[in-house]
Amino acid sequence: MIAQPPPPSKRWITRSFPNSKEQQGAIETLTNSLGVSPFLSALLVQRGVQTYEEARTFFRPEIGHLHNPFEMKDMNKAITRLQMAMLPERQEKILIYGDYDVDGTTSVALVYSFLKNYHTAIDFYIPDRYKEGYGISSQGIQWAADNGFSLIIALDCGIKSIERVAEAKALGVDFIICDHHRPGDIVPDAAAVLDPKQEDCLYPYKELSGCGVGFKLMHAFCLHKSIPLDELYPLLDLVAVSIASDIVPITGENRVLAYYGLKQINASPRTGLKALIKIAGFSLGRELDITNLVFGLGPRINAAGRIQHAKAAVQLLLAESEEEADEFAMAINKHNNSRREFDSSITDQALAMIRENESLIHAKSTVLYDATWHKGVIGIVASRCIEHFHRPTIILTQSNDKAAGSARSVPGFDVYEAIEECADLLEQFGGHTFAAGMTMAVSNIEAFQKKFEEVVARSIKEEHLTPLIDIDLPLDFSEINDKLYRIVRQMGPFGPHNLQPTFMTEDVYLVSEPIIMKEKHLKLNVRQVDKASGRASQTLTAIGFGFAHIADQLRSGKPFSICYQVEQNHYNGNTTLQLMLKDVKV
Template structure:
C-alpha cells in the first residue's frame, strides 16, 4: 500500500450569486413557471438557464436538437467518397481504422457495426499499442494496401498524420479522417477530413468525442441514403461510453448524445455492454460516473494489457455466450491493469518524495524503462492526486521514450508540450491530456525545458486542488424534491458538473466513524443545540477523509462542501451527503 501523505489544503471557490437585475428577474420567472424554489431557480440561472424554454431544453434534451451533420467541413466530400466506394460496379474494400483507447474502439464498433449492413466488403483494424503506437501506423497502411483496401475511415486519429496519409495515397489508398483532436498547421491530403476543431470548420459544436464525429458521419450517411435514423440511434450507447471515457464537455450536442445513449444503455444495452455491466456489478440505473469508472477502464484494459481488438469484438458480440467470454477476459485484463497501476504509482511517488528538486518543481516528468506503457496515463493522474501539478510519465517503447501527460484545472498541458516540440518526434492530445514520443537521449533536456515552460506560465492557484461550489445551502432546503430536480440536471460531466453545495455552522451529532481505515462517516446537523437552524440530521460520507476525524469534536462547528445523493440499503432509500471537503 502507498503511504498516504496529509492531503493538500483545497481552495473553495464559490461561484458568483446570480444578482444582476436580469438574473433576479429570471429567478422569479423560473420559480413561478417551473414551480421550484428560488434556490433551485438560482442554481439554473447560474448555469445559463434563464427562461422556461431554456429550462425545457436543458431538462428534456430532444434528439432533434442534434445539428445537421452537413454543417461540418468536408462532410459532403466524405459522403461522396463513401458512396463511390459502395457503388455496385466498384465495391471497394473499406477499412475502419481506430485508436486503441475507449473512444477509438467504440468508434470502430459504431461505424463498422452500422456500415457492414450496407456494404459487405468491409473490415476493421486496431493498431497494436506497443508495436505500432498511437495514430495511423505504417504497418496499418501496409496491411490495408496488401489486402486490397482502397478506402480507410480513420476514427479518433489522423488529424496530424500528414506523412502517413501521403504514403497511403501513393499506394492507392484514400482516407476519410474523423478526428476531434487539435489540427496542426497542415491538414492531411485526404479525401475528406472531418474535425470540428479545424479553423475552417463552421460546425456549431466543437467538443464532440471521436466516436461523436463517427456518429455524425453515419447520421449524414443515413440522411443521404434516406435511411430511417431510428436504425442508427440505438448505437448511441457506444457514443455515451466514449463521451464519458474521453472526458469531453457534457454540454450542447454531447449532452443530447449522452442523454439518449444512457437511455439506450439502461433500457436495452447491446449484448457486449450488457455483459460488461453485469461483470462490473452494476444493478441500478447507470449514469456517466458508472461509465467513467466502471465500463471505460475495462474497455481500455484490453488494449493496455494485450490487444484492443478484443474490446471491439466484445462491443460487436451478438450472442450472450460470446459476450460473456469476452467480458470475462477483459475483466481479467482490468485486474492486471490495477496491479500495474498500483505498483507503478508507488514507485513514481517514491521517486518524487526522494528527490528535493522534484518536490520543489512546478511539474513532474518521470521515466522508467520498465514501466508498463498501458498504464502510464493512469499513473500520471494518480500522481496529480498527491502532487497537484502537470505530470508526464515516460517509459521505453521500441527504443523510444513514450509518454502520457495529464494536467490540472486551468493549465493547458498541450500548449506547454508544443513549446518543447523541437525535442519530440511525435505528440498530440487535448488541454488536459496528451501523448508524446521522443528519443531516450532527449528526456533530461525535455524535463528541463518542460519545467521552464510550466514554471513561466502556471499560476500559484493552479497548484492547489480546487473545489467549485455552486451555492451555499441551508439544511432546511435539502429535500427529496431538491434531489430529484438536481438529478434531472444531468448527465453530469465537464462543464456541467454535479452541483456542489457548502454549509457552514455544522455540528456532529455523534462520534465520527472510520470505515476501512480511510473513509469518514459522520452524522451532522446545522446549528448547535441552543440555536438550531434546522432540525434535519444527515449522514455524510467522505471517501479518503479519515484523517479529518481527529479534527472534529461535538460542540465544535465546521463547514462542509458536498453533493446531495441517495443511499440505498436493505430496501431503504434515504438522502445522504457526499463530502468533498471539511474546513474546521
C-alpha cells in the same frame, strides 16, 4: 507500499449568486413557471438557464436538437467518396481504422456495425499499442494495401498523420479522417478531413468525441441515403461510453448524445455492454450514469489495449450472442485486474521518485521516466500522481527504442500548449488541453524535463497548483429534501462543464461520535445550528471517503464547514438522502 498522506488542502471557490436585475427576474420567472424553490431557480440561472423554454430544453434534451452533419467541413466530400466506394461496379474494400482506447474502439464498433448493413466488403483494424503506437501506422497502411483495401475511414486519430496519409496515397489507398484532436498547421491530404476543431470548419459544436465525429458521418450517410434515423439512434450507447470515457464537455450536442445514449444503455444495452455491466458488478436494473461509465465500463474496455490487443474490445462491443459476449467480457476483466496491479505498483514507484528528490518535490511540473514501466498504464499513473502532487505531469517509458509519454494536466492549465513549446525535442505529439501523448529519443529526456519545467514554471499560476473545489451555492440543511434531490438529479447527465452541483454549509456540528470505516473513511451524523436563534436543523448522514484523518479535529466540538453533493443511499430496502463530502474545514 508507500504510506498515503492525507489529501492536499483544497481551495473552495463559491460561484457568485445570480444577483443582477436580469438574473433576479429570471429566478422569479423560473420559480413561478416550474414550481420550484428560488434556490433551485438560482442554481439553474447559474448554468445559463433563464427561461421556461431553456429549462425545458435543459431538462428534456431532444434528438431533434442535433446539428445538421453537412455543416461540418468536408462532410460532402466524405459522403461522396464513401458513396463511390459502395457503387455496385466498384465495390471497394473499406477498412474501419480506430485508435486503441475507449473512444477509438467505440468509434470503430459504431461505424463498422452500421456500414456492414449496407456494404459487405468491409473490415476493421486496431493498431497494436506496443508494436505500432498511437494513431495511423505504416504497418496498418501496408496491411490495408496488401489485403486490397482502397479506402480507410480513420476514427479518433489521423489529424496529424500527414506522412502516413501520403504513404497510403502512394499505395492507392484513400483516407476519410474522423478526428476531434487539435489539428496542426497542415492537415493530411485525405479524401476528406472531418474535425470540428479545424479553424475553417463552421460546424456549430466543437467538442465532439472521436466516436461523436464517426456518428456524424453515419448521420450524414443516413440523410444522403434516406435511411430512417431510428436505425442509427440505437448506436448512441457507444457514443455515450466514448463521451464519458474521453472526458469531453457534456454541453450542447454532447449533452443530447449522452442523454439518449444513457437512455439506450439503461433501457436496452447491446449484448457486449450488458456483459460488461454484469462483470463490473452493477446490479440488474440499476440506472447507470456517466460516472458509472467512466469508472465501471471505460477502464475495462481500455484494459484490452493496455494489456494485450484492443481488437478484443471491439469484438466485445460487436458480440451478438450472450455466450460470446460473456467470454470476451471475462477476458477483458482479467486484463483490467492486471492493469490495476501494474497501475498500483508503478504509482508507488513514481511517488517514491518524487518524494526522494528535493528538486522534484518543489518543482512546478512532474516528468518521470523508467524504461521498465508498462506503457499501457502510464496515463493512469500520471493522473494518480496529480492526486498527490497537484501539477502538470508526464510519465515516460521505453517503447520501440523511444521514450513514449502520457501527459495529464490540472484545471486551468493547457498541457498541450506547454508540450508544443518543447516540440523541438519531440518526434511526435498530440492531444488536447488536459491530456496528451508524445514520443521522443531517450537521449532527449533530460533536456525535455528541464525545458518542460521552465515552460510550466513561467506560465502556470500559483492557484492552479492547489486542488480546487467549485461550489455552486451555500445551502441550508432545511432546503435538503427529496424534491431538491429529484430536480438536481434531472440536471444530468453530469460531466465536464455540467458538473453535479456541489453545495456548502457552515455552522455544522456532530450529533454523535464520528465512525471510521475501513481505517480510511468517515461516517458522520451532522446538523446545522442557526447562529442567531440557536435552532438546530434536521440530522443528516455524511460520508467522507479518505477523510478518517480529520476525525480527531471534529471531536473538538467546534463548528465546521462542509462542501458536499446530495445523494441517495439505498440500504435494506430503505432509501434516504445522504451527503457525500468533498471537503471539511474546521
